[in-house]
């Protein structure tokens with residue numbers, strides 16, 4: 001007896017098109033449940049993290065004070081003097097007698113008298129997210145210089161100047177810098193609070209390292225991450241975490257490339273630099289975007305461990321972004337060039353040769369995996385992680401292309417493999433999945449000696465139709481040689497880089513269609529990650545993105561739920577799928593892939609059509625199916641459907657029971673839907 005899932009609810013939800021009767025005969029699909037093929041790698045579906053769209057500072061890294069140590073080139077960026085009552089005589093950023101050489105700038109405030117306006121306020125990252133009932137720790141360094149002033153008044157300012165929390169901090173009685181701390185408990189929830197620091201009397205006071213940090217962090221760690229955002233990542237059960245990018249690895253110039261060694265150790269000593277995404281797009285100009293590196297490489301490794309993902313750091317290969325300066329490190333120090341391209345307040349100006357970049361990679365492997373007796377392993381241990389992080393992958397360059405990349409890749413790869421033969425190297429195929437640069441890179445990389453290239457990183461940002469048309473991209477790829485890392489992809493409905501791009505269902509369902517092809521070819525496609533991961537609703541540069549947030553809340557896009565359905569159902573082995581004679585995957589807008597998940601059979605079906613589509617599935621060779629299968633369905637008849645902070649689950653998976661009869665499942669796919677059908681083995 002065949003059984004059909006009751007789809008009335010889904011069809012009604014899907015809109016008028018859905019309820020139109022579908023008279024077509026069911027499409028017959030056979031899944032060869034008794035012919036499991038290649039293993040599905042645990043790494044198949046993972047995450048791409050880059051500090052773009054305020055993903056780190058202002059996002060995952062929850063420090064609330066912007067420019068806390070006055071170390072940015074515009075030293076008062078994020079701070080405003082409170083001069084209303086004219087009690088504030090002067091405010092200056094100074095350097096003499098700094099608290100620490102690692103943080104040479106500090107702020108000096110001089111007030112004529114006590115006044116609510118004799119001080120300074122910080123705007124946070126498009127405001128500061130405050131939650132009623134939670135605690136926030138203020139820490140700062142203070143030095144009393146002159147005058148009778150004895151207290152600093154600390155105020156959290158809410159909507160229309162309302163006070164959310166207020167406290168007085170006793171200033172040091174003796175000379176010199178002293179650390180001070182207090183806890184603030186806001187009386188209301190507000191997404192755009194400000195912090196005011198006011199002199200409670202006449203006098204001169206120096207301030208530095210002003211931090212306001214939520215106590216509620218992921219695993220309640222000091223310097224920990226924003227818990228709701230980490231939870232959204234963990235819920236995806238990602239196989240790997242790629243970090244720190246993206247183009248941020250490259251820098252617009254070499255001097256503002258990402259240097260992992262500058263991001264570890266004491267947080268207060270990490271020097272902020274410009275974020276390369278700050279003025280990249282005129283239409284999303286964000287000149288106040290800097291990287292504090294509070295979220296640095298140690299924290300990335302820790303995050304990977306927390307969410308069960310293999311860490312995948314991408315390292316600079318001696319090339320700045322080829323869309324910007326295209327600056328190149330010389331192949332050896334013997335051929336050092338003239339001065340680097342100018343850059344404002346970046347890392348210390350240097351002219352590193354390729355050897356420096358290679359050494360950074362070797363040192364990173366030692367930092368991640370080395371024993372306490374090794375110089376870099378000792379630094380990891382000192383940061384509180386005696387066990388190795390088991391780093392297995394290194395990306396050599398981000399999205400580089402051309403002969404300059406390939407000539408740098410080879411010595412880099414050889415040096416890493418010579419010291420760490422077990423490490424898998426990821427190489428770039430450039431920004432486009434086709435064309436002369438792509439062909440040059442893939443030919444060259446495939447001809448390198450075995451092992452020098454573990455995975456080739458292919459990127460595709462394209463219109464939704466590209467993803468549907470290319471679902472079979474890997475069906476005829478070579479089965480030998482390097483594996484594939486689909487390292488950055490997303491459907492861009494309005495075109496790449498267009499600020500009007502939105503996270504529509506059309507984009508997400510098209511990605512789902514494409515992902516059936518990734519899964520079907522998981523013998524060669526070993527890793528895949530949607531990009532970018534995060535965006536702040538008030539401070540983004542690039543859209544679409546997987547997860548959007550403000551200072552208090554976050555939501556997953558339809559693409560997030562597509563990723564989740566695939567990741568949580570990736571299974572253990574690929575199963576062959578037979579479509580009706582002569583039909584191809586994707587033909588007539590139907591996309592199918594299947595896996596075994598231990599003894600369960602999992603079938604993914606994408607119906608990119610405005611009408612329901614009945615299917616008749618035969619799970620051939622299946623001996624002991626349970627009768628109670630289930631379908632998880634993402635469906636919306638309106639392809640423009642989006643989620644939002646107001647409606648975070650407008651489109652989210654719905655679970656439906658499905659009855660199995662012997663080896664048969666009759667089922668009707670809703671219009672524009674992704675269905676994940678799981679048929680458990682009978683116990």
Ligand code: AHR
Pocket residue numbers: 050052245246247248398399431488531532542
């Ligand atoms: O994901 C955004 C950007 O797209 C990445 O930084 C870069 O690698 C790609 O061009």
